[in-house]
Amino acid sequence: MNINLTLIAQMISFAVFVWFTMKFIWPPLVKAMDERKAKIADGLAAAERGRHEQALAEQRVDEQLQQAKQQAAEIKANAEKQAAMILVEAKTKAQQEGDRQLAAAQAEITQETNKAREVLRAKVAELALAGAEKILRKEINAEAHKDIVDAVAKQI
Amino acid sequence: MAGTEITSTEYIKHHLTNLTFGHHPEHGWGLAHSAQEAAEMGFMAIHLDSMMWSLILIGIFAFYFRRAAQKATTGVPSGLQNFVEMMVDFVNESVRSSFSGKSDLVAPLALTIFCWVFLMNLMDLVPVDLIPRLFELFGVHYMKVVPTTDPNITMAMALVVFILIVFYSIKIKGVGGFVGELTGLPFQTNNVFLKPFTMTFNLILEGVNLLAKPISLSLRLFGNMYAGETIFILIALMYNAGWVLGLFGGALQFVWAVFHILVITLQAFIFMTLTIVYLDMAHAEHH
Numbered sequence: 001m002n003i004n005l006t007l008i009a010q011m012i013s014f015a016v017f018v019w020f021t022m023k024f025i026w027p028p029l030v031k032a033m034d035e036r037k038a039k040i041a042d043g044l045a046a047a048e049r050g051r052h053e054q055a056l057a058e059q060r061v062d063e064q065l066q067q068a069k070q071q072a073a074e075i076k077a078n079a080e081k082q083a084a085m086i087l088v089e090a091k092t093k094a095q096q097e098g099d100r101q102l103a104a105a106q107a108e109i110t111q112e113t114n115k116a117r118e119v120l121r122a123k124v125a126e127l128a129l130a131g132a133e134k135i136l137r138k139e140i141n142a143e144a145h146k147d148i149v150d151a152v153a154k155q156i
Numbered sequence: 157m158a159g160t161e162i163t164s165t166e167y168i169k170h171h172l173t174n175l176t177f178g179h180h181p182e183h184g185w186g187l188a189h190s191a192q193e194a195a196e197m198g199f200m201a202i203h204l205d206s207m208m209w210s211l212i213l214i215g216i217f218a219f220y221f222r223r224a225a226q227k228a229t230t231g232v233p234s235g236l237q238n239f240v241e242m243m244v245d246f247v248n249e250s251v252r253s254s255f256s257g258k259s260d261l262v263a264p265l266a267l268t269i270f271c272w273v274f275l276m277n278l279m280d281l282v283p284v285d286l287i288p289r290l291f292e293l294f295g296v297h298y299m300k301v302v303p304t305t306d307p308n309i310t311m312a313m314a315l316v317v318f319i320l321i322v323f324y325s326i327k328i329k330g331v332g333g334f335v336g337e338l339t340g341l342p343f344q345t346n347n348v349f350l351k352p353f354t355m356t357f358n359l360i361l362e363g364v365n366l367l368a369k370p371i372s373l374s375l376r377l378f379g380n381m382y383a384g385e386t387i388f389i390l391i392a393l394m395y396n397a398g399w400v401l402g403l404f405g406g407a408l409q410f411v412w413a414v415f416h417i418l419v420i421t422l423q424a425f426i427f428m429t430l431t432i433v434y435l436d437m438a439h440a441e442h443h
Contacts, residue, residue, distance in 0.1 A: 002195055003308060004178065006203040010210065010312030017214050017272070018316070022264035025221045029244050030263075032228035039230055 125153030164393055171284060171389045174203040174306060175298040189297075203306055210303040213275040214268075221271075243267065247428070254432045257328075257439035262432060265320070269313065270428040276303040277381055277420030281413050284388045304381040304423075307374065314374035317431050321369065324438040338362040369434050373427065380423050384416055 129149050169191060176194035178201020179185050187204075188194035194201065224240035233241055247267045255262050279302045288299040303309045325334045342361065343354040391412060394405030 002176075002198070002201070003311065004176075004197070004199045004201040004203070006174075006201075006206055006306065006308035007312045007315070009202055009207055010309050011316055013207075013211060013214070014268075014272075014313050014316050017218060018261075018265050018268045020218055021221070021268045022261060025218070025225045026244070026264040026267065028225040028228050029221075029240060030248070032230055033241055033244065035230040036233075 121153060121156050124156045125149070128152055128156075167393065168386070168389055170298070171288070172300070172305075172386070173298045174300050175205040175296060176201050177204050178202060203300075203308060205298065205300050206303045206306040206309050209279060209301055210272070210276055210309055213279070213303070214272050217268075217271045217275060243271065250429060251432055254429065255436045255439070257436065259324075259435070259439070261320075262435050265435075266428045266432055269431055270424050273304060273313075273377065273427050274420060274424035276309070277423055279303070280305075280381060280384055280388065280416060280420060283409075284385070284392050302381060302385055304377055305385045307378045310374040310378040311370075313427075314370035317373060317434065318370035321366075321434050321438045324435060328439055338366070369430075373430055373434075377423050377427055380419060384412075384419060387412060 132145075132149060173191040173194065176188040176197060177186070178188065178194070178197035180188070180193060180197050182196075183193075188197060188201070220236060221240055224237045228237060244267065247270060248263055251263045251266055282301060287301045291299040300306065322334075325337070329337065339355040339358045339362070341358060343358055345351055345354050388409065391405050391409045394401045394408070396402075397405075
């Protein structure tokens with residue numbers, strides 16, 4: 001219970017060990033802890049950034065998908081329109097071709113008919129002439145009655 | 157326990173006497189053979205047991221904490237490092253909440269105080285007779301194992317804190333500021349004739365206030381630990397008084413030890429916190 005040199009000795013050792021703690025114990029520990037704290041904070045920030053980037057990427061993918069769908073729809077619509085147009089064109093062309101061929105056929109028919117009629121007329125005229133000749137041989141001159149025969153033939 | 161020929165008073169006295177080495181006026185340098193001889197040595201003596209145990213304990217602290225500090229990594233901490241970092245974090249938190257200035261000294265000082273005082277107090281939980289009996293086998297008759305029951309130890313730590321308070325007060329505020337702080341408050345006057353009186357009165361008030369810091373700091377710790385130790389010794393006396401009282405004493409010792417776990421931690425924490433607060437006041441410009 002006496003105050004004595006112990007006081008001085010303890011003061012010195014206290015001072016020494018406070019210095020020791022201050023120099024060799026505290027700084028490395030606090031440094032390590034602060035560094036770890038920074039590391040953890042960085043890690044968390046990186047994770048947050050990753051999540052954010054993922055969200056962005058998903059959004060981009062969505063946008064692109066939407067765009068692609070829209071493009072596909074556009075292309076499809078265009079193709080349908082074009083197909084319809086081609087169809088209409090083809091129909092028109094076919095119609096025209098048909099009409100043209102019909103007209104040609106009709107013309108040909110008319111031509112053939114006319115030709116046949118001509119031939120027939122000639123033949124009839126010949127026959128009528130032959131008949132008339134046979135009838136008239138005795139009565140009239142072929143040359144004298146040529147006008148009449150021709151007129152008859154023309155009427156056929 | 158200490159032999160049948162020893163009375164209770166002697167047993168208690170024996171337990172409360174330090175192993176003292178010093179200069180006796182009659183016998184010269186040597187170990188004191190009784191409490192009276194130790195007292196006669198006066199200032200020129202040293203308590204070997206207090207010093208030895210306090211140095212062993214701070215040595216344990218320094219060894220483990222230094223090892224943790226050397227191995228400190230930024231990776232996942234394990235075992236010892238985890239524990240040490242927990243302590244550092246705890247002290248750091250205490251300093252941050254009470255200390256507003258910036259100082260490289262306060263936090264390590266607080267860590268040293270808390271761990272050292274805690275370890276010294278912890279010796280209180282060692283059964284009171286165990287270590288003294290062991291030393292008695294080797295011919296050492298006095299052994300007080302709890303350094304904080306020695307006022308020299310607590311006073312020394314408080315004095316260092318006191319020196320730091322004065323040092324930082326003067327360093328931060330200058331000599332004039334420190335003196336002004338001691339004499340300028342609480343009574344203020346602009347009257348030239350009254351000024352010497354108020355300043356003297358303020359100096360007395362603030363001086364007491366300043367001196368009370370180390371005294372209360374050291375005596376609080378010493379008183380608590382000394383009382384606790386004394387109660388352990390009194391309980392230990394029961395072991396000599398038959399089976400029934402002996403068993404009762406055993407139960408009491410257990411209860412008191414459990415309660416003391418709280419006391420020793422609390423006292424270490426109070427010593428640390430008050431040191432931080434006092435140094436904060438020393439750093440503060442005005443308060």
